[in-house]
Structures are given as C-alpha cells and as structure tokens.
Amino acid sequence: MGLVSLEYLFFLLVVFLFYFFVPQKARWVVLLAASYAFYTLCSWKYLPFIAATTLTTFYAGIIMGNIAGKARRRMADCDDRTQKKDIRAAAQAQKRLVITACFLLDFGILAVLKYYNFFASVTMSILGNGLPQLELLLPLGISFYTFQSAGYVIDVYHAKYEPDKNLAKFALFVSFFPQLIQGPISRYDQLASQLYEPHTFDVVRARSALRLMFWGYFKKCIVADKLAVLVETVFNAPAGYSGAVIAFAAVCYGIQIYADFSGGIDIIRGVAQLLGIDMEQNFNQPYFSTSLSDFWRRWHITLGNWMRTYIFYPLALSKGMTRWGRRMSEKCGRYIGKAIPLCVATLVTFLAVGVWHGAGWKYLTYGVWNGAIIALATLTGPFFQEFYKRIHFNSECRIWYCWRVLRTFLIVTIGRFFTRAADVKTALFMMGSVLSRWKGDGAFLQTVLGLGVSWKNLIVVAFGVLMMIVVGVLRERGRDIRGWFEQRPVLVQMSLELVGVIFMVIFAEYGTEYDPADFIYAVF
Amino acid sequence: MKKTRKEIIRAVSFLLAVCTALWLLSIPFTVNIWQSKVTVQGVTSQPDDTLEAVYIGNSGVYRFWQSALAYQEYGITVMNFATASMPGIATEYLMEQTRKNQNVDLFIVDLRAYTDSELDGANLHNIIDYFPLSWTRFKLVTRLCLYQKYWPFEALEYYFPVLRFHSRWDELTKDDFTAAVDTTKGSYYYSDFIQTVQTEHDTFLTTENRTEPQKRAQKALNGLLDYCDENNIKVLFVAAPLLEHENQKERLNWFCDMVEARGYQAINFNSEPTYDAVGLDVSTDFMDNTHTNVYGSIKFTDWLGSYLVENYGLDDRSGLTGYESWNDAYAIYSQKIGNKPTMYFEQLAGLTD
Numbered sequence: 068m069g070l071v072s073l074e075y076l077f078f079l080l081v082v083f084l085f086y087f088f089v090p091q092k093a094r095w096v097v098l099l100a101a102s103y104a105f106y107t108l109c110s111w112k113y114l115p116f117i118a119a120t121t122l123t124t125f126y127a128g129i130i131m132g133n134i135a136g137k138a139r140r141r142m143a144d145c146d147d148r149t150q151k152k153d154i155r156a157a158a159q160a161q162k163r164l165v166i167t168a169c170f171l172l173d174f175g176i177l178a179v180l181k182y183y184n185f186f187a188s189v190t191m192s193i194l195g196n197g198l199p200q201l202e203l204l205l206p207l208g209i210s211f212y213t214f215q216s217a218g219y220v221i222d223v224y225h226a227k228y229e230p231d232k233n234l235a236k237f238a239l240f241v242s243f244f245p246q247l248i249q250g251p252i253s254r255y256d257q258l259a260s261q262l263y264e265p266h267t268f269d270v271v272r273a274r275s276a277l278r279l280m281f282w283g284y285f286k287k288c289i290v291a292d293k294l295a296v297l298v299e300t301v302f303n304a305p306a307g308y309s310g311a312v313i314a315f316a317a318v319c320y321g322i323q324i325y326a327d328f329s330g331g332i333d334i335i336r337g338v339a340q341l342l343g344i345d346m347e348q349n350f351n352q353p354y355f356s357t358s359l360s361d362f363w364r365r366w367h368i369t370l371g372n373w374m375r376t377y378i379f380y381p382l383a384l385s386k387g388m389t390r391w392g393r394r395m396s397e398k399c400g401r402y403i404g405k406a407i408p409l410c411v412a413t414l415v416t417f418l419a420v421g422v423w424h425g426a427g428w429k430y431l432t433y434g435v436w437n438g439a440i441i442a443l444a445t446l447t448g449p450f451f452q453e454f455y456k457r458i459h460f461n462s463e464c465r466i467w468y469c470w471r472v473l474r475t476f477l478i479v480t481i482g483r484f485f486t487r488a489a490d491v492k493t494a495l496f497m498m499g500s501v502l503s504r505w506k507g508d509g510a511f512l513q514t515v516l517g518l519g520v521s522w523k524n525l526i527v528v529a530f531g532v533l534m535m536i537v538v539g540v541l542r543e544r545g546r547d548i549r550g551w552f553e554q555r556p557v558l559v560q561m562s563l564e565l566v567g568v569i570f571m572v573i574f575a576e577y578g579t580e581y582d583p584a585d586f587i588y589a590v591f
Numbered sequence: 592m593k594k595t596r597k598e599i600i601r602a603v604s605f606l607l608a609v610c611t612a613l614w615l616l617s618i619p620f621t622v623n624i625w626q627s628k629v630t631v632q633g634v635t636s637q638p639d640d641t642l643e644a645v646y647i648g649n650s651g652v653y654r655f656w657q658s659a660l661a662y663q664e665y666g667i668t669v670m671n672f673a674t675a676s677m678p679g680i681a682t683e684y685l686m687e688q689t690r691k692n693q694n695v696d697l698f699i700v701d702l703r704a705y706t707d708s709e710l711d712g713a714n715l716h717n718i719i720d721y722f723p724l725s726w727t728r729f730k731l732v733t734r735l736c737l738y739q740k741y742w743p744f745e746a747l748e749y750y751f752p753v754l755r756f757h758s759r760w761d762e763l764t765k766d767d768f769t770a771a772v773d774t775t776k777g778s779y780y781y782s783d784f785i786q787t788v789q790t791e792h793d794t795f796l797t798t799e800n801r802t803e804p805q806k807r808a809q810k811a812l813n814g815l816l817d818y819c820d821e822n823n824i825k826v827l828f829v830a831a832p833l834l835e836h837e838n839q840k841e842r843l844n845w846f847c848d849m850v851e852a853r854g855y856q857a858i859n860f861n862s863e864p865t866y867d868a869v870g871l872d873v874s875t876d877f878m879d880n881t882h883t884n885v886y887g888s889i890k891f892t893d894w895l896g897s898y899l900v901e902n903y904g905l906d907d908r909s910g911l912t913g914y915e916s917w918n919d920a921y922a923i924y925s926q927k928i929g930n931k932p933t934m935y936f937e938q939l940a941g942l943t944d
Contacts (some may be wrong), residue, residue: 270595302849522760565608565612573616573620573753
C-alpha cells in the first residue's frame with residue numbers, strides 16, 4: 068500500500084474517522100492499531116523486525132532508567148565523593164553494556180538484512196570464494212525506525228529524558244504509520260508526547276493538512292514520476308547518450324529526487340497534521356543552499372540532525388579527538404589542530420550517511436564525496452575569506468550568491484551520479500562522458516524527446532518545476548503561503564483548489580495502467 | 592455549531608464541484624470507440640417517440656441487425672442499443688434510459704449477452720462511457736462494477752472515466768469534444784464486415800441439448816424478467832446464430848426455455864427451422880464463427896423485420912414527417928455498402944429491389 072494509491076487514502080479516511088470518533092484519551096490506541104495494521108497490510112513478514120526493534124529499545128531504555136535510578140538513590144545515601152564517582156562510573160559502565168547489546172541487536176538486524184549481501188560479494192571478490200548471496204527481506208522503513216529508536220536509546224543513555232514506561236505507547240513512537248515509508252527520523256522528545264496527547268478536530272488545521280498533502284502529490288505525480296522514465300532510460304544505458312544528454316538526465320534526477328522525497332514527506336506531514344500531530348520539517352529549500360554543508364542542513368534535515376547529534380558531535384568532541392587535536396595544534400598550528408579533527412569527524416559522519424543510504428561501494432563513494440568536499444571547505448574556508456577581504460571582493464553580492472547556489476547544485480549533482488548509476492564505474496563513465504563526449508551523434512533535443520517523455524509532458528514538468536521554484540523563493544523569503552491562502556475569500560480558495568484538483572486529475576501520473584514509481588527514499 | 596454547518600456545506604459543495612468537473616471532463620477524455628459511441632449516443636439522442644422498438648445486446652445485435660435497411664424494407668424504426676461484449680446485466684438500465692424519451696412498443700433482447708462469461712474492463716467502458724449522465728448511468732455503473740467485483744477502488748474509473756483515460760490529454764482532438772453523429776442509425780458497414788467470409792466451417796450445427804448457465808447469469812436474466820414484469824414491458828428474446836461454441840448454444844437453448852417459462856417469446860436462430868427460414872448460408876454469410884457479414888446481416892434483417900411487422904404490429908412509418916433522417920440513413924448505408932465488392936452490392940440490390 069503505497070502513499071500514491073486509493074487504498075492508502077481510504078485507509079487514511081478510516082483511521083481519521085476512528086481517531087476522532089473514539090474518546091480523546093484512547094486516540095493514541097487507534098494510532099497504534101492503525102500503524103500495525105498498515106505495516107501488516109504492507110507485509111505481515113515485516114512485523115517481527117519492527118517488534119524486535121521496539122522491544123529491545125524499550126527494555127534497553129527501561130533497564131538504563133533503572134540503573135540510573137538505582138545509582139541516584141545510592142548516591143543520595145552516600146556522602147563520600149569518591150564513592151559517588153565510583154557509583155556513577157559503575158552505572159555508566161552498566162548502561163554502556165545495555166546500549167551496546169541493544170545496538171548489536173538492532174543494528175545487527177539492519178546490518179544483516181541490508182548489508183549482508185554486499186559484505187558477501189566483497190569477501191567473494193577478495194577471497195575468491197566466501198559467503199553465499201541470500202535472498203533477504205528488507206522490511207519497509209527499517210533504516211528509518213532503527214535510527215529513530217537508536218536516537219531514543221542514546222538520549223536515555225545520556226539521561227536527556229526519562230525512558231518511556233509504557234510499551235504500547237513506545238511501540239507507537241517506533242511504528243507511527245505515516246513515517247514508516249520514508250521517515251522523517253523523528254526525535255522522541257519532539258514526537259512522542261504529541262502522539263499520546265488527546266487531539267481535537269480542527270477544521271482549519273485539517274484543511275491546511277489536506278493542502279500540504281495535495282502539494283506533496285503534485286510534486287510526486289507531476290514532476291517526479293514523469294521525470295522517472297527519462298532518468299531511468301539514460302542511467303540504465305548511459306553509453307548510448309552524449310555528455311549533454313547525460314548532464315541533462317543528471318539535472319533531471321536532481322529535480323526528480325527532490326520532488327519525490329520532499330513530495331512524500333509533505334504527504335506524510337499532511338497525514339500527521341490531519342491527526343493533529345506536527346512532524347519535523349525534512350527540507351528547507353535545499354537547492355537554495357550556498358554550500359554543501361548548508362545543503363546538508365536543508366536536505367533530509369532529520370537524518371542530518373541525527374548524524375550530527377549522535378555521530379559528528381560525539382566524535383568531534385570525544386576525548387581522543389580533543390587530545391589528537393591538541394597534539395596537532397602543537398605540531399602544525401592552532402588552526403590545523405582545530406580543523407583536522409573536524410574534517411575527520413565530517414568524513415566519518417558522511418561515510419555513515421553513505422552507508423545509511425544503502426549497501427554498496429557507490430553509497431560509500433557518495434558519502435566520501437560529500438564528506439571530502441565539506442572537509443575541504445572547512446580546511447580552505449578561512450583562506451578564501453581572507454583572500455576576498457584582501458582583494459576587497461563583496462562575497463555577499465547577488466551574483467556571487469547565485470554562483471554559490473549553482474556551484475552547490477553542481478556538487479550535489481555530481482555526488483548523485485554515484486547513488487543513481489548502477490555502480491561507481493558507471494558513475495565515473497557518465498561523468499567522463501559529460502566532460503569528454505558533450506556532443507553525441509544525434510541532436511540533443513531529438514534525443515531528449517526520445518527518452519520516454521513527450522514534449523507535452525516535458526512542458527507539464529517544466530510548469531511543475533516552475534511552481535516549485537516560485538514556492539521555494541517565497542518560502543526562502545519567509546512568506547507563509549498557506550497562511551496567505553487561508554486569508555483569501557472562500558470562493559477564491561475553493562476555485563483555486565478545484566483548478567488544482569482538475570490539473571492533477573488530467574496531468575498527474577496515476578491510474579490502473581500506471582505503475583507508480585516507488586518513492587526513492589523508501590528503499591534506503 | 593454555525594461554523595461547523597458552514598464547514599460541512601463548504602466541504603460538500605467542494606466535493607460536488609469536483610464530481611461535476613470529473614463528469615464533465617470524462618466526456619472528451621473517453622476513448623473514441625466509434626461503434627460504441629455512435630450506437631449509445633445515437634439511440635439516446637433520437638427525437639422523442641420516434642422509435643418503435645430497441646434491440647439490446649452485444650455484437651450479436653449490431654453485426655446482424657441493420658436498422659436503416661429494415662426501415663427501407665418495412666418502414667419500421669428499430670435501433671440497436673448494443674456494444675461489444677456488453678454484459679446482459681446492463682439490459683435493464685438500457686431499457687430504463689430508452690423509456691425516458693421513447694414510448695417503444697417492444698424491446699428485443701439478444702440472449703447471447705447473458706452467455707459471455709469472460710468480461711473485462713474495456714467491455715464495461717464500451718457501454719458506460721457514452722451513456723448520458725444520469726441517475727440511470729449511476730445505477731448502471733454500480734451494478735456492473737458489483738457484478739464484475741470491481742469494487743470499491745476499481746469502480747471509480749467507471750463512475751469517472753477521466754480517471755482511467757486522463758493520459759489522453761495530449762492526444763485529444765476536436766472529435767473528442769463533439770457528440771458522435773449516427774448517420775446510419777446504427778447500421779454496420781465496416782470493411783472487415785463487408786469483405787470477409789469465414790472459411791473454417793462449411794455446415795451449421797444445431798443441438799437440442801441444454802446446459803445450465805452460470806448462476807449469476809441466470810440471476811441476471813431473472814432480474815431483467817422481474818423488471819419487465821413490474822414495468823409491463825413487452826420483450827422479444829432472440830439468440831443470434833453461432834457457427835461453433837456448442838456449449839454456448841446449449842446455454843442459449845436453456846435460456847430460451849427459461850424466458851418462455853416466464854411467459855416471454857424467444858426466437859432461437861440456432862435452431863434448424865429458424866436458421867433455414869432466414870436462409871443463411873455458412874459458406875457466404877458469416878464473417879467469423881460468431882457474426883454474420885454484410886450479406887448474412889441483410890438476410891437476418893429482412894427475416895426479422897418481416898417477423899416484427901407480422902407478429903408485433905410495428906407500423907410502417909416511411910414517408911411520415913419527422914422520419915426523414917431514416918431515409919438519409921438508408922441512402923448513406925447503401926452508398927457505403929455499394930462502394931464495396933460487387934458481389935455484395937449486387938446481392939444487396941437484389942434484396943432491396
């Protein structure tokens with residue numbers, strides 16, 4: 068049951084009616100039942116995996132909470148400072164043991180299901196013979212809910228908040244159905260309380276939620292799914308196309324993946340909002356970023372936050388790294404001593420980002436590419452700032468801003484060759500083609516029109532992209548589009564909504580003979 | 592409370608506006624299956640009370656009965672209301688739609704519509720998509736979708752065909768926005784119909800055996816008979832001839848018995864006496880195993896037309912004011928036929944002189 072299906076909308080309607088029909092206090096139970104029903108409808112085979120992750124993280128939290136509670140009580144009864152320190156250290160060691168066991172289980176499941184075959188192929192290529200390839204099930208949203216649960220356990224470990232004492236409520240936090248397909252990776256302290264608290268039906272909010280969903284479907288069905296055919300055609304057989312066509316397909320892929328992922332997230336956030344729950348933003352006009360690090364603060368924000376909170380900062384601020392930085396400062400100067408540990412932490416973090424996206428060298432390369440560029444920018448940034456100052460260059464001017472936006476888009480697009488192409492070799496070949504075979508045998512326009520998308524459909528896509536740009540610019544300028552819309556006269560609102568619906572009915576990609584392209588991030 | 596009411600009115604109005612838009616959009620977006628379009632739009636757009644009878648069914652009707660020829664021969668106005676593989680379950684709704692502006696003396700129903708067990712979505716679209724927007728259409732769609740178990744999600748494309756054919760937006764032409772004009776009153780004159788003679792069979796086989804049809808087909812026919820009883824509708828059931836499909840012939844025999852047992856008349860063209868009376872010749876009159884070609888259809892129309900006049904008292908309306916379009920229909924029909932191979936033209940001339 069995909070997000071772009073009548074079944075999903077019908078399911079949503081049933082959940083919505085039940086949710087607001089039952090007494091307020093029991094509404095979270097409806098959400099839990101709906102979440103497990105949704106997962107079962109997708110495939111009952113997924114259930115044991117999400118249940119295992121739920122149970123391990125819940126009990127890990129409970130055990131760590133108990134350890135911390137016991138330690139607190141013992142410390143309260145004790146006056147000796149050294150003894151207190153010992154109690155704290157012992158508790159910390161016990162908690163570390165619990166969290167390690169929990170991670171071994173949760174990430175173990177993820178590692179086996181998602182990375183085993185890659186590992187087996189690597190051992191095969193190195194040793195000549197090794198582990199056999201297996202047909203493994205990859206449960207829907209496993210990367211999302213595993214990371215979300217891991218975030219909770221780490222926060223409990225750091226005593227950021229008390230562990231959840233109610234297994235059913237915690238199960239809802241892990242399995243909340245809108246986010247199962249492609250996130251966002253929510254934080255416990257941001258989402259959980261909203262899930263449990265009683266919500267009342269608010270018409271204005273519901274209308275706003277429906278509009279958000281509509282915008283999501285617009286991006287998915289008007290832009291992403293139409294471009295999917297073109298992108299697939301070129302990336303599946305790049306040897307047959309000129310560099311110009313490959314570059315065009317790469318740019319289209321950039322648009323497609325944004326429309327696809329952000330469209331899906333808009334639908335998900337709209338669904339949650341309909342039920343009275345605000346989910347975190349996952350995008351903030353990423354293609355207006357002026358640098359790659361800025362891009363990663365605007366693209367897949369929840370994953371970026373997760374990586375920053377649970378990998379980058381702990382690593383960059385770890386004792387070992389601080390010591391190493393100090394040593395580097397003594398040898399190479401203060402700046403290098405500060406920058407190098409940051410660069411290493413960045414590289415490791417982006418390696419993790421790459422691994423999160425999938426199993427394969429191409430994903431690792433993707434991570435390295437992003438990490439290396441950001442690390443390089445960290446290292447060279449101050450030099451460039453100094454250089455601009457010396458030549459009296461205004462780096463805040465509009466033209467320079469546009470160039471930086473364009474440059475970031477190019478860097479991001481280059482990185483995406485790795486994730487979209489079949490493998491690293493193909494990605495490099497495609498990049499090489501862009502540089503060395505710009506002009507192919509056929510005319511560019513003629514070739515593009517032969518990529519499975521008619522020129523009329525390309526115009527529709529262009530219109531969709533234009534709408535996305537306009538909305539992006541307005542949001543970038545801080546305009547509240549939905550608020551503005553809500554203030555128009557009712558008839559104007561309804562007329563515009565009707566035009567929107569008609570536009571979607573005619574031009575969107577859907578229907579019985581149409582197989583909707585899977586959400587790209589649903590497979591990560 | 593006032594705010595809630597306002598919001599409900601707003602939501603309902605919006606839904607109604609969306610449904611209306613979808614209905615209206617469905618008109619041009621529907622695929623132009625010319626034969627279905629001209630037939631359905633043709634019969635439903637006839638001037639009030641100008642039809643004496645309507646002949647309902649599937650290709651067992653429009654590849655046999657030539658309305659324009661029957662008018663030329665006997666002055667009777669009997670039009671086809673038939674589309675490819677139309678399921679019998681739709682018959683009741685076609686009758687209901689017809690009776691809205693036609694006070695017909697008789698409905699003729701081809702029983703073959705009840706023996707086609709394999710149906711697909713296209714067969715449903717054939718009859719639904721050109722049907723006038725009305726409550727009858729809503730009931731027809733609901734009944735057909737339930738019958739075919741296209742429910743609930745698959746049904747939407749039948750209520751609003753634009754949902755199925757929306758991707759045609761880049762191929763729409765002027766024709767899609769205009770209603771089909773049936774200049775020959777549903778007569779059939781396409782090239783394969785005129786040029787083809789089947790060679791697979793050389794004898795017409797008959798059978799006296801009976802095989803019980805599917806329960807749901809029986810239920811559908813019983814439902815129609817109940818409807819006709821309730822509304823006092825005069826119906827003549829026919830079973831158009833087939834060259835093979837012995838099992839289907841046996842089911843048709845069973846159905847003929849069934850309708851006769853309920854007090855209705857049935858003419859089975861698969862029985863030897865009727866087949867011989869019509870004068871059909873396997874070697875020249877069939878284009879395939881289940882349909883006559885132009886020559887067979889002329890014989891069939893001639894025989895059935897004469898039968899309707901004699902037994903059901905259909906009037907000769909030729910020359911009356913308001914029926915000029917029927918004369919034109921025949922002129923066009925005979926012209927279309929006349930441009931085809933000489934053999935058929937001569938045969939036609941021989942028959943109509």
